[in-house]
Amino acid sequence: MGWSEYSSARLSLLTEHLMSRPRLTALIRSLPAFVPFVGPEAQERARNRPFRARMGANESVFGPSPNAIAAMEAAVSENWQYADPESYDLRDALAQFHNVSMDNIVIGEGIDGLLGLMVKLVVEPGDAVVTSDGAYPTFNFHVAGGAGRLARVPYSDDREDLDGLLEAAKREDARLLYVANPDNPMGTFWPASDVMQLIDRLPDGVLLCLDEAYCDTAPTGELLPIDVLHPQVLRFRTFSKAYGLAGARIGYCLGEAWLVAHFEKIRNHYGINRVGQVGALAALADQEYLAAAVAKIVRARDKIAEIAVANGLTPIPSAANFVTIDCGRDDTFARRVMEELIARDVFVRMPSVAPLNRCIRVSCGRGEDLAIFAAELPEALIAARK
Amino acid sequence: MGWSEYSSARLSLLTEHLMSRPRLTALIRSLPAFVPFVGPEAQERARNRPFRARMGANESVFGPSPNAIAAMEAAVSENWQYADPESYDLRDALAQFHNVSMDNIVIGEGIDGLLGLMVKLVVEPGDAVVTSDGAYPTFNFHVAGGAGRLARVPYSDDREDLDGLLEAAKREDARLLYVANPDNPMGTFWPASDVMQLIDRLPDGVLLCLDEAYCDTAPTGELLPIDVLHPQVLRFRTFSKAYGLAGARIGYCLGEAWLVAHFEKIRNHYGINRVGQVGALAALADQEYLAAAVAKIVRARDKIAEIAVANGLTPIPSAANFVTIDCGRDDTFARRVMEELIARDVFVRMPSVAPLNRCIRVSCGRGEDLAIFAAELPEALIAARK
Numbered sequence: 001m002g003w004s005e006y007s008s009a010r011l012s013l014l015t016e017h018l019m020s021r022p023r024l025t026a027l028i029r030s031l032p033a034f035v036p037f038v039g040p041e042a043q044e045r046a047r048n049r050p051f052r053a054r055m056g057a058n059e060s061v062f063g064p065s066p067n068a069i070a071a072m073e074a075a076v077s078e079n080w081q082y083a084d085p086e087s088y089d090l091r092d093a094l095a096q097f098h099n100v101s102m103d104n105i106v107i108g109e110g111i112d113g114l115l116g117l118m119v120k121l122v123v124e125p126g127d128a129v130v131t132s133d134g135a136y137p138t139f140n141f142h143v144a145g146g147a148g149r150l151a152r153v154p155y156s157d158d159r160e161d162l163d164g165l166l167e168a169a170k171r172e173d174a175r176l177l178y179v180a181n182p183d184n185p186m187g188t189f190w191p192a193s194d195v196m197q198l199i200d201r202l203p204d205g206v207l208l209c210l211d212e213a214y215c216d217t218a219p220t221g222e223l224l225p226i227d228v229l230h231p232q233v234l235r236f237r238t239f240s241k242a243y244g245l246a247g248a249r250i251g252y253c254l255g256e257a258w259l260v261a262h263f264e265k266i267r268n269h270y271g272i273n274r275v276g277q278v279g280a281l282a283a284l285a286d287q288e289y290l291a292a293a294v295a296k297i298v299r300a301r302d303k304i305a306e307i308a309v310a311n312g313l314t315p316i317p318s319a320a321n322f323v324t325i326d327c328g329r330d331d332t333f334a335r336r337v338m339e340e341l342i343a344r345d346v347f348v349r350m351p352s353v354a355p356l357n358r359c360i361r362v363s364c365g366r367g368e369d370l371a372i373f374a375a376e377l378p379e380a381l382i383a384a385r386k
Numbered sequence: 387m388g389w390s391e392y393s394s395a396r397l398s399l400l401t402e403h404l405m406s407r408p409r410l411t412a413l414i415r416s417l418p419a420f421v422p423f424v425g426p427e428a429q430e431r432a433r434n435r436p437f438r439a440r441m442g443a444n445e446s447v448f449g450p451s452p453n454a455i456a457a458m459e460a461a462v463s464e465n466w467q468y469a470d471p472e473s474y475d476l477r478d479a480l481a482q483f484h485n486v487s488m489d490n491i492v493i494g495e496g497i498d499g500l501l502g503l504m505v506k507l508v509v510e511p512g513d514a515v516v517t518s519d520g521a522y523p524t525f526n527f528h529v530a531g532g533a534g535r536l537a538r539v540p541y542s543d544d545r546e547d548l549d550g551l552l553e554a555a556k557r558e559d560a561r562l563l564y565v566a567n568p569d570n571p572m573g574t575f576w577p578a579s580d581v582m583q584l585i586d587r588l589p590d591g592v593l594l595c596l597d598e599a600y601c602d603t604a605p606t607g608e609l610l611p612i613d614v615l616h617p618q619v620l621r622f623r624t625f626s627k628a629y630g631l632a633g634a635r636i637g638y639c640l641g642e643a644w645l646v647a648h649f650e651k652i653r654n655h656y657g658i659n660r661v662g663q664v665g666a667l668a669a670l671a672d673q674e675y676l677a678a679a680v681a682k683i684v685r686a687r688d689k690i691a692e693i694a695v696a697n698g699l700t701p702i703p704s705a706a707n708f709v710t711i712d713c714g715r716d717d718t719f720a721r722r723v724m725e726e727l728i729a730r731d732v733f734v735r736m737p738s739v740a741p742l743n744r745c746i747r748v749s750c751g752r753g754e755d756l757a758i759f760a761a762e763l764p765e766a767l768i769a770a771r772k
Contacts, residue, residue, distance in 0.1 A: 026510070036655060039468065042474070045474065069465075080445050080446055081632055085423070110656055120531075205406065231406065270524075273633060275458065275661045279462075
């Protein structure tokens with residue numbers, strides 16, 4: 001049968017079949033068509049012009065270790081092979097790095113992929129899940145996809161309110177409590193002692209999801225030590241931020257072996273790409289480079305804060321690889337500042353929820369990125385104030 | 387607080403907390419700790435020796451287009467950036483290639499990742515899902531993870547039994563029907579007219595999942611034409627097989643735009659790695675290379691069949707990038723043949739279910755791989771017969 005004959009046969013079937021679409025599940029029908037983050041590429045297509053400074057996605061423009069680049073280049077020619085689905089070498093290296101067992105570690109397609117699986121482990125339809133109002137929207141996306149019921153706790157002084165979160169977890173009989181430390185989108189940080197207090201007061205049956213995507217840029221020595229004994233805590237880390245490998249999509253989860261083992265029941269065992277996995281392994285091994293990259297990030301953070309102050313704005317002290325800047329008015333004004341920066345080819349983002357959305361969020365950049373930001377911010381502010 | 391103080395504090399908490407592990411969902415508790423495929427790397431670690439011929443995972447040792455390799459090498463240095471979460475360029479190219487709209491295409495972390503999402507779209511707990519008994523275990527894994535109830539239809543003459551599958555879908559009031567064409571693990575193929583008949587007879591409300599991972603090596607002109615009008619058919623394709631990019635983890639699903647749009651509600655928008663996405667785009671553009679690679683695969687297929695016949699075994703005619711070989715006895719014998727090949731450093735696999743498991747499955751290889759297989763098979767058979 002040729003294409004045209006086939007095609008016309010199908011067209012006649014179309015009418016017949018329009019009413020017999022497959023039935024979607026009740027959950028899928030109930031979900032909004034919500035995408036957590038529109039990418040800068042979509043904006044570039046809409047603007048029909050590339051950004052000059054990519055400072056909106058909390059990537060690290062400083063990139064990964066040269067050793068990671070070399071390892072990935074070498075791995076390209078082996079990309080006809082699936083990656084090891086057990087991620088043995090990477091888990092082995094991470095286990096040594098964190099002084100835990102390989103059984104305490106599961107690798108995923110970025111932290112995002114692992115968040116979805118974690119929700120599936122503990123959340124039954126209608127179960128309560130607690131997070132901060134305005135925190136990581138992709139977590140909320142996965143909770144919605146898992147039919148969880150979100151309870152949101154306001155930030156307090158631009159920090160995640162640990163007491164409030166704990167209280168909500170108790171009140172709602174939550175299965176899951178999300179805390180990002182350092183926080184995104186505000187960049188604020190709780191030192192070990194505060195997080196430890198939270199953990200020690202966790203009610204039975206709640207799982208703490210501690211998202212530490214930004215931990216590598218947090219104050220040295222103030223980060224909660226690794227602990228894989230506590231059965232109610234899972235910690236999430238990534239090669240996407242300070243390690244400079246956002247495109248590689250390699251995140252991992254650390255936790256008690258019993259709980260971690262359950263990811264095996266549902267994860268996409270062949271979901272990890274080979275080049276990214278090789279790159280992460282090499283990046284982990286080069287802690288000297290990481291330290292240098294973090295130093296650059298810290299300098300860029302200071303510079304962004306300086307630029308903000310020079311423009312009469314208030315930078316929020318950040319432990320992450322970005323600085324969130326209080327624009328001093330409401331969300332309408334902050335959105336205009338963001339839009340004026342975007343119009344000037346500077347890609348930045350902003351928090352989505354009041355009162356956080358009085359701010360814009362600026363990822364760390366190189367000297368040239370910061371120079372563009374410094375040059376364009378005054379103009380953007382003038383335009384936004386009009 | 388130092389590490390030792392911290393550590394001892396935690397140890398005392400451990401006892402207290404051992405009984406307060408988070409409650410897993412009923413589904414997670416019910417799932418077996420089942421992994422669809424143990425990777426060759428795990429076998430190599432257990433054997434403490436690498437394979438000499440990697441002919442078990444249906445990868446393509448011929449690799450991707452040199453253009454894809456060059457594109458991936460160039461993309462490595464941009465791997466600090468997330469990939470475009472809309473996969474615009476790749477979807478655009480695929481849309482042109484298949485003469486459909488971008489809205490008919492969703493990209494995933496290999497077909498595996500998309501299968502899980504598809505199950506989530508249409509399967510409520512307890513809903514029936516029909517597949518062939520012994521077909522792709524990763525599909526079954528995702529159905530179990532989606533709380534579906536699997537109904538299995540035996541193969542008929544080593545082919546998926548389209549009439550039997552349709553009948554079972556009706557009888558079970560199935561939400562989902564899985565057909566792989568060409569089939570894995572048997573390599574058999576149904577030409578367009580048969581698949582079309584199946585589609586035309588689909589009962590209302592069932593979604594046909596047509597897994598075409600191996601379509602690029604199927605007989606030219608006998609493959610079902612692309613049709614994104616029928617609301618009850620989703621087709622799955624990949625860059626992992628003939629395109630030679632298994633490590634890249636790029637698969638896609640083609641279907642009616644309304645249905646495809648629902649993947650947006652649940653997919654991991656930032657799950658696709660940058661280097662793999664760039665590689666897939668370049669591989670797609672080089673159809674000349676693909677044709678040459680397919681020709682090599684076809685020659686290797688013939689050669690594997692020859693080797694089987696020369697050893698008194700019966701190759702099953704294959705439309706895929708592997709040949710399944712009937713070892714002429716039961717599963718115990720086939721398993722011994724496989725194990726003896728593995729002991730001789732030849733990685734092969736075998737089907738898991740009777741009567742398919744009287745066979746071993748051998749992926750296409752280069753001349754040197756085939757030479758090793760040809761040399762070791764007689765020895766493996768002698769040892770297996772002992």
